[in-house]
Amino acid sequence: MAPMPRARIALITTGGTVAARTTTDGAVPVLSAGDLLTTADESAAHETPVGGAFEPQIVPVDLMSVDSSAMTPTEQFRVVTAIADALTDPDIDGVVVTHGTDTMEETAFLADLVAADPRPVVFTGAQRPADTPHADGPANIASALAYAADPDSRSLGVQIVLGGRITAARGAFKVSTVDLDVFDSVHDSLPRPLLTGPLPGGRPARVDAYTLYPGVSPGLIAASVSQNAAGIVLAGTGSGNTHPDITAEVSLARQRGVAVVVTTRVPYGPVVATYGGGGGAVDLARAGAIVSRWLRAPQARVALQALLTTGCDADEVADFFSASEPRYD
Numbered sequence: 001m002a003p004m005p006r007a008r009i010a011l012i013t014t015g016g017t018v019a020a021r022t023t024t025d026g027a028v029p030v031l032s033a034g035d036l037l038t039t040a041d042e043s044a045a046h047e048t049p050v051g052g053a054f055e056p057q058i059v060p061v062d063l064m065s066v067d068s069s070a071m072t073p074t075e076q077f078r079v080v081t082a083i084a085d086a087l088t089d090p091d092i093d094g095v096v097v098t099h100g101t102d103t104m105e106e107t108a109f110l111a112d113l114v115a116a117d118p119r120p121v122v123f124t125g126a127q128r129p130a131d132t133p134h135a136d137g138p139a140n141i142a143s144a145l146a147y148a149a150d151p152d153s154r155s156l157g158v159q160i161v162l163g164g165r166i167t168a169a170r171g172a173f174k175v176s177t178v179d180l181d182v183f184d185s186v187h188d189s190l191p192r193p194l195l196t197g198p199l200p201g202g203r204p205a206r207v208d209a210y211t212l213y214p215g216v217s218p219g220l221i222a223a224s225v226s227q228n229a230a231g232i233v234l235a236g237t238g239s240g241n242t243h244p245d246i247t248a249e250v251s252l253a254r255q256r257g258v259a260v261v262v263t264t265r266v267p268y269g270p271v272v273a274t275y276g277g278g279g280g281a282v283d284l285a286r287a288g289a290i291v292s293r294w295l296r297a298p299q300a301r302v303a304l305q306a307l308l309t310t311g312c313d314a315d316e317v318a319d320f321f322s323a324s325e326p327r328y329d
């Protein structure tokens with residue numbers, strides 16, 4: 001299908017390179033939704049469906065102006081709340097969120113965790129600041145608006161539209177610091193278990209994440225526990241493995257009621273608990289860690305944080321991660 005010519009789309013801006021201007025102190029996000037629309041207008045002409053002008057009615061929401069690398073969990077929750085607020089208007093056909101690419105996979109995934117509404121929610125951004133020659137933001141915004149206005153985009157969950165590619169938020173990860181084709185996916189058809197109910201206000205639960213390596217200090221985990229982290233995500237080597245000393249700390253963390261999820265630092269392939277020897281994923285699972293088969297550390301951390309913030313217990317966390325596995329992978 002083609003975009004509805006007069007679709008009504010909420011455009012929520014959060015900052016990022018797409019909204020950035022270059023200064024002597026580096027690129028900083030300063031542009032409003034109105035500014036972004038002006039630059040996207042020309043590119044939108046290329047999205048005009050055959051036989052009718054595509055002139056969406058835009059409802060601008062200038063939410064925040066931050067580089068996404070500096071976005072806090074509280075701000076990520078605010079983005080998701082803003083999407084829900086926009087969708088309370090029955091006349092809105094879809095939502096586009098402009099966001100930095102550094103942590104887009106996290107906020108878009110958080111939005112997908114509560115995306116029960118069939119109307120399209122699309123994240124987009126840019127790799128080049130808006131005032132650089134050949135800035136990619138305007139074309140990305142135009143494509144995202146067209147995608148959000150297309151009835152065929154309904155009921156697919158949150159999508160990332162960027163660099164000419166459409167990527168489901170769940171499983172997406174940033175693959176290039178500078179290329180215009182920014183995201184790939186660890187698996188292109190992950191199941192989408194949703195959180196029950198909206199995200200609560202207030203401060204999200206603290207969930208730490210560590211990438212493991214030879215010689216990593218077990219004290220990192222002890223420090224998280226002593227600082228009252230509610231959860232810890234470990235990106236192990238290979239298929240979710242590490243040193244036996246880490247397993248011992250995981251055991252202690254579990255005894256203190258801290259949820260632990262193990263994933264891998266490897267970009268592709270499932271995490272399969274195969275290895276023993278004291279530090280293998282088999283040992284970590286026996287020590288009480290939950291294996292995240294596909295969701296990598298950034299998204300596993302967001303899921304664990306959202307689950308713990310909404311009051312889920314260890315069994316419900318385990319159920320979520322097992323429901324996130326495709327049946328035949």
Ligand SMILES: NC(=O)C[C@H](N)C(=O)O
Nearest residue numbers: 016017067068100101102
């Ligand atoms: N391309 C970008 O948007 C990177 C930027 N640092 C951000 O995530 O906000």
